[in-house]
Amino acid sequence: EVQLLESGGGLVQPGGSLRLSCAASGFTFSSYAMSWVRQAPGKGLEWVSAISDSGGGSYYADSVKGRFTISRDNSKNTVYLQVNSLRVEDTAMYYCANARVGVAAIDYWGQGTLVTVSS
Amino acid sequence: QTVVTQEPSFSVSPGGTVTLTCGLSSDSVSTSHYPSWYQQTPGQAPRTLIYSTNIRSSGVPDRFSGSILGNKAALTITGAQADDECVYYCVLYMRRGISVFGGGTKLTVL
Numbered sequence A: 001e002v003q004l005l006e007s008g009g010g011l012v013q014p015g016g017s018l019r020l021s022c023a024a025s026g027f028t029f030s031s032y033a034m035s036w037v038r039q040a041p042g043k044g045l046e047w048v049s050a051i052s053d054s055g056g057g058s059y060y061a062d063s064v065k066g067r068f069t070i071s072r073d074n075s076k077n078t079v080y081l082q083v084n085s086l087r088v089e090d091t092a093m094y095y096c097a098n099a100r101v102g103v104a105a106i107d108y109w110g111q112g113t114l115v116t117v118s119s
Numbered sequence B: 001q002t003v004v005t006q007e008p009s010f011s012v013s014p015g016g017t018v019t020l021t022c023g024l025s026s027d028s029v030s031t032s033h034y035p036s037w038y039q040q041t042p043g044q045a046p047r048t049l050i051y052s053t054n055i056r057s058s059g060v061p062d063r064f065s066g067s068i069l070g071n072k073a074a075l076t077i078t079g080a081q082a083d084d085e086c087v088y089y090c091v092l093y094m095r096r097g098i099s100v101f102g103g104g105t106k107l108t109v110l
Helices: none
Strands: A003-007 A010-012 A018-025 A034-039 A045-051 A058-060 A068-073 A078-083 A092-101 A104-109 A113-117 B004-006 B009-012 B018-024 B036-040 B047-051 B064-069 B072-077 B087-095 B098-101 B105-109
Touching (some): A018 A092, A034 A068, A034 A104, A045 A068, A045 B087, A045 B098, A104 B036, A104 B087, B004 B087, B047 B064
Parallel strands (some): A010 A113, B009 B105
Antiparallel strands (some): A018 A078, A045 A058, A068 A078, A092 A104, B018 B072, B036 B087
């Protein structure tokens, strides 16, 4: 059974940082690209970032480029999202997901970790 | 700025068939966009229905199907049930690793 378990969310002040983690199991992690998707309270889904299966390629939405960094450790079956210079508008549930076709076609999702940016 | 368009809302009668669409503001959708569809009920994580145009995710019943209709991606639900009432999102792969979600369609079954 595929499982994706996010952690690392919390309450942080504007300008602060967090590192989100997503531990994967139930599939060959190193064969799949991984993505982060977020959802602000009461809003729709927003694609945030993706990383290739090897980690050699990383991609970002314009809204987070330069502030967020995605990475992965295939030896630990874990993908990370370092979120820096946080803004109030970054408040959201952050979901980890795997992709089926390169970095496209998200399939399995985690349950999410909540990031709240507030003073 | 690329905009992925979805109907804001749609309604279907129980047992009926509905087709939701996913378009682009300034282009046609093709299989190269790997259109994918997700279902989300309040307070829950999204659930994948279809990925890469027409591949059903594990455990998804065959009354959910995906296709390209004209210049849009489409999700067709046949035999609509009460628990199909939720929000449906599509996502399109643009290029250079970037994907964009549509704003979602709130489906009402009544």
